[in-house]
Amino acid sequence: MKIHFIYVTFNKLKNANALGAKLVKLRLAACTNVIPNIHSTYAWKGKIVVDKECAMIVKTTSAKVKQAIQFIKSNHPYEQPAISAFAASQVDKDFAKWVIGQTK
Numbered sequence: 459m460k461i462h463f464i465y466v467t468f469n470k471l472k473n474a475n476a477l478g479a480k481l482v483k484l485r486l487a488a489c490t491n492v493i494p495n496i497h498s499t500y501a502w503k504g505k506i507v508v509d510k511e512c513a514m515i516v517k518t519t520s521a522k523v524k525q526a527i528q529f530i531k532s533n534h535p536y537e538q539p540a541i542s543a544f545a546a547s548q549v550d551k552d553f554a555k556w557v558i559g560q561t562k
Contacts, residue, residue: 461546461554462523464516466530466539467498473535474514480533481516486526488560491515520545522561 464487468474471494478490493513500507518526523543530541 459554459558460520461549461557462518462520462543463546464518464523464526464530464541464543465513466516466534466541467496467511467513469509469511469535471512474512477530477533478514478516481518481526481529482560484529485561486522486529487516487518488557489517491517517557519558519561 466474468477471492474490474492478487478492481487481490491514493515496511496513498507498509498511500509516526516530527541527543531539534541
């Protein structure tokens with residue numbers, strides 16, 4: 459089973475922390491990391507926007523990645539959240555075992 463990292467941004471730290479806690483509680487993620495201060499530049503509804511955001515990295519498995527993405531999308535405050543998932547090409551075997559165990 460492969461390990462996946464999901465990257466998603468939020469407008470508020472409390473939203474990222476709350477959603478991260480739910481993902482772990484529901485065993486959709488073994489762990490989440492929230493990076494509190496990032497600066498994002500993007501086009502939205504015909505305008506260029508520069509915002510302060512925070513980012514979350516979700517650590518999960520290939521078996522849970524689709525369900526975790528759907529949960530994030532359904533519970534995210536943004537109209538169109540930026541959610542990306544990446545399979546890890548190399549992972550420490552003990553870490554992988556821990557992630558798999560936490561998401562069963």
